[in-house]
Amino acid sequence: MNIYQLRCFLSVADTLHFGRAAQSMDMLPASLGRQIKILENQLDTKLFFRTTRNVSLTAAGSAILEDARSLVAQADQLEEKIRAIRKNEKPLLRVGAIDSASAGLMPQLLQFFRAEHPHIEVQLFEQKTIHLLPKLLSGSLDIAFCRPPDIRDPRINFRTLFYETAVVALPADHPLSKQSEIVIEDLADIPLIVPDRRSRPHSHDLTIKLFMDAGLTARIAQIAEEKHTIVNLVATGTGLAIVPRWTARIAIPGVRFLPLSIPPGATRSKLILAAAWTRGTRDPQRDALLDVLDRNLQAIEDSA
Structure with a gap:
């Protein structure tokens, strides 16, 4: 049993019509019927009497109606609470960097970035390139500043920034x-x-x-x-x-x-230092960091 199946049950119970219930759920009547059937199988009881003309609740359906409403209402409250918590949380950007980038690039870049985007929290992880790239692919990092390998994984974008001295x-x-x-x-x-x-x-x-x-x-x-x-x-x-x-x-x-x-x-x-991120992903925090980097790259490169 899941909340989606209970929502389907309530929609049919309120309308006593599979067609109108499916329309309100933005789904096909056959799909709605399948969800009701799954719910009935899980509960091992029939919830609706259904003929070509009428739909009505069984005794079991009537018995669980208010409990189903309560469960769905609790789920809605839980989702609303989570949304409120997330709204108050700072967006998080997870940045990986080799030692050169951690010591040479990041102090300057983060100073520029925090001045423009104080609402974005940055977590910095210092590791070698061979450890950073797998973390990009696994989703543990949003962007990494590293040495591009001789054989580059096609799943990763590499943007050359500058050559260190x-x-x-x-x-x-x-x-x-x-x-x-x-x-x-x-x-x-x-x-x-x-x-x-x-x-x-x-x-x-x-x-x-x-x-x-x-x-x-x-x-x-x-x-x-x-x-x-x-x-x-x-x-x-x-x-x-x-x-x-x-x-x-x-x-x-x-x-x-x-x-x-x-x-x-x-x-x-x-001595190449490059920015790397997973190809085909969208991330507004990462893009904001890259934008700040592009506009201040010359000043950072001069001290590299």
Whole structure:
């Protein structure tokens, strides 16, 4: 038994006419009759006497009439209460972001967004791209800011935002720290700290490809997972690291960050930051965020 079947029962009981009852329910008489039949089978009793000329309630139908009205009225009150609660709730936008986006993009973007849309609540989840994309497809996230994978799922839209700037993290007392800029040839034979490729393929491949393009081989001294760990290892003298510019905001004593000169070409693609969302979905909160982003993208990109 469900509320819809009880509504069908009440409509017939009030009109004692299947045609008029079906019209009031905006359904075909045959469909209405089928719902009544299902209800009768579930209750194991007949609710209406029906002939070609007349429809009337059985004793059982008359006995449950007021109870059915009460149940439907309670259901209506419950729906109204839920609608009132939802009306008072803030719309929710669930945003996923890789560490670069969480530290570099989101603080500025959310400042602009909250100034224009203070009524929208934003929940931010920081994870790696390999974890964010499945959450988009499952509906756990509304939008994600990530590195687009080499093989893109056709169910997801990717919009390139900008290319992040690469810098070199090195000890403050390192001989290269006196330079205003570093080129890849400066790092030949110098121990390097790189991320694990399984979890951070873009960051790992950026370092490797920069050396390959220069005809060199990266000398990997340490694999590390998180940016904080990498910068702390740089401070201990374990090696140097090529990282996005936002990493300079991690204040570790004894570590400097110098610009890295990257020749134009495919290597920059490893530093793409993109917005991603599930194709074919409509979301006014997500669209509002993208609109604010589009209008302020240049200012955000300048600091990336």
